[in-house]
Amino acid sequence: MILARDVSVYYGQEAILQDINLEIQAGEFVLITGPSGCGKSTLAYVLSGLIPASISARFTGLVEVNGLNTQNCELQEMAQQAGIVWQNPSSQLFHLRVEDEVAFGPRNLGLDEEEVNRRTDWALKATALEELREQRPAELSGGQKQCVAIASILAMQPKVLILDEPTASLDVPNTHRVLETLKSLRKKHGVTIVILEHRLADVARLASRLILMDKGHIISDGHPDEILMNETLQKKLGMRRRSDEPQDAWETLIEESVQNTNGSEPLLNLENVSTGYNHHKVIQDINLSIYPGDFLALVGNNGAGKSTLGLVAAGLLKPLAGQVLFSNGARPHPGLDVAMLFQNPVDQLFTDSVDEEVAFGPRNYERFISGRHEEILQEADLLKLRKNRPMMLSAGQQQRTALAACLGLQPRLLILDEPTLGQDWGHLQRLMDYLLQLNRQGSAILLISHDYKLVHHYAHRIYLMKNGRIHRKGQFERSDMKASRSIINDPEGGNYETFNA
Numbered sequence: 001m002i003l004a005r006d007v008s009v010y011y012g013q014e015a016i017l018q019d020i021n022l023e024i025q026a027g028e029f030v031l032i033t034g035p036s037g038c039g040k041s042t043l044a045y046v047l048s049g050l051i052p053a054s055i056s057a058r059f060t061g062l063v064e065v066n067g068l069n070t071q072n073c074e075l076q077e078m079a080q081q082a083g084i085v086w087q088n089p090s091s092q093l094f095h096l097r098v099e100d101e102v103a104f105g106p107r108n109l110g111l112d113e114e115e116v117n118r119r120t121d122w123a124l125k126a127t128a129l130e131e132l133r134e135q136r137p138a139e140l141s142g143g144q145k146q147c148v149a150i151a152s153i154l155a156m157q158p159k160v161l162i163l164d165e166p167t168a169s170l171d172v173p174n175t176h177r178v179l180e181t182l183k184s185l186r187k188k189h190g191v192t193i194v195i196l197e198h199r200l201a202d203v204a205r206l207a208s209r210l211i212l213m214d215k216g217h218i219i220s221d222g223h224p225d226e227i228l229m230n231e232t233l234q235k236k237l238g239m240r241r242r243s244d245e246p247q248d249a250w251e252t253l254i255e256e257s258v259q260n261t262n263g264s265e266p267l268l269n270l271e272n273v274s275t276g277y278n279h280h281k282v283i284q285d286i287n288l289s290i291y292p293g294d295f296l297a298l299v300g301n302n303g304a305g306k307s308t309l310g311l312v313a314a315g316l317l318k319p320l321a322g323q324v325l326f327s328n329g330a331r332p333h334p335g336l337d338v339a340m341l342f343q344n345p346v347d348q349l350f351t352d353s354v355d356e357e358v359a360f361g362p363r364n365y366e367r368f369i370s371g372r373h374e375e376i377l378q379e380a381d382l383l384k385l386r387k388n389r390p391m392m393l394s395a396g397q398q399q400r401t402a403l404a405a406c407l408g409l410q411p412r413l414l415i416l417d418e419p420t421l422g423q424d425w426g427h428l429q430r431l432m433d434y435l436l437q438l439n440r441q442g443s444a445i446l447l448i449s450h451d452y453k454l455v456h457h458y459a460h461r462i463y464l465m466k467n468g469r470i471h472r473k474g475q476f477e478r479s480d481m482k483a484s485r486s487i488i489n490d491p492e493g494g495n496y497e498t499f500n501a
Contacts, residue, residue: 255475
């Protein structure tokens with residue numbers, strides 16, 4: 001089904017892929033993983049024909065998909081053979097309604113309207129989007145946009161489906177729904193599935209094969225169990241341990257408790273806040289106090305209002321009702337009092353180099369300190385990339401660049417909206433441990449995430465959102481979960497509790 005021979009890809013003078021040789025048989029379910037920046041996404045572009053057809057890069061070697069040479073095949077013909085869902089779903093969404101977005105591909109294949117409607121309905125149902133078919137994609141949450149992007153490719157019914165981190169922004173129900181859909185596509189329709197992913201637990205159970213990449217090379221290719229049991233590779237490449245995450249709802253994992261403020265004054269207060277878009281309320285009657293030294297996690301299913309709460313707390317979205325007050329009684333000053341890392345890092349990158357990006361805010365406010373600048377670049381593992389253009393980086397590297405730029409102004413509150421995009425556990429843990437140091441020095445952190453391991457490993461307190469409201473607050477439940485947890489020695493560094501469901 002897929003054949004790659006002696007494939008190398010260069011962006012400018014930089015080699016991203018080197019001498020890739022790969023065969024994937026029809027009906028295989030292949031998981032590709034590796035450290036951030038190892039070349040996974042570029043490999044996906046090559047296998048889908050986007051390189052060399054539409055992405056500017058120097059390409060050598062041979063790639064065939066279902067017998068078609070990607071260098072000689074028209075892109076519209078290749079789209080019926082291999083469909084790709086990108087890391088950033090917003091980059092492939094452009095219609096004003098979800099239904100039109102999903103129907104666009106089949107309609108452009110020249111199918112009759114009955115078949116277009118049948119495929120659209122099937123893809124919407126498979127991704128649980130039926131109730132959102134009239135919604136504007138631009139107004140959906142990050143996870144919902146991911147589902148729309150997946151549905152739009154599913155509706156094309158390609159023979160090969162390539163997904164670049166499809167679960168990064170999805171809650172547990174949607175993750176399971178998407179993976180079950182992929183499982184069904186393979187079993188019932190013989191679709192070849194290729195997934196690029198850092199969160200391995202759920203996907204590895206379905207994959208028949210795992211390909212491990214590093215620095216543009218394939219370094220291991222075999223059964224997932226065989227590769228993921230190699231602790232040397234786990235430690236070297238910052239791979240997540242293949243541990244079971246809890247399958248229970250957040251409600252059963254959170255034990256309600258009283259917040260200990262140690263008598264300090266709140267850093268930020270949200271009082272009866274309601275807000276949304278186009279006069280439509282997304283969050284309602286939110287009361288939340290964040291104190292110096294807090295490390296809070298905001299969790300909940302896609303569309304619950306987490307990102308909207310983050311935007312209003314950062315002073316980037318005005319409340320329709322209620323008020324947001326900083327410690328001095330004024331509205332927070334974005335960037336200085338509160339900084340926010342967006343789900344899509346491209347939205348906040350605009351300079352010509354990583355070095356300029358990280359230094360821009362401090363220099364603009366005359367707060368640049370050379371030593372601190374170097375420290376941030378080092379902790380974000382960006383020293384070797386400091387001269388690179390941000391738009392030429394991998395998604396994970398872009399995410400680290402945007403976060404480093406936020407840290408440069410030393411905000412008293414840092415909001416992280418799904419910081420796991422494109423991040424292997426090694427890079428993610430290194431950054432989070434650095435943030436933990438800042439947190440212990442008094443900086444407050446609000447983490448918005450679906451990632452159980454990340455929340456459990458770092459957050460002191462958890463707020464669960466449902467339907468735009470704070471539904472539950474407390475800590476990870478200790479008594480009922482005790483029997484299902486075990487303490488393990490994490491090869492990525494330190495001890496932590498893992499779930500054995």
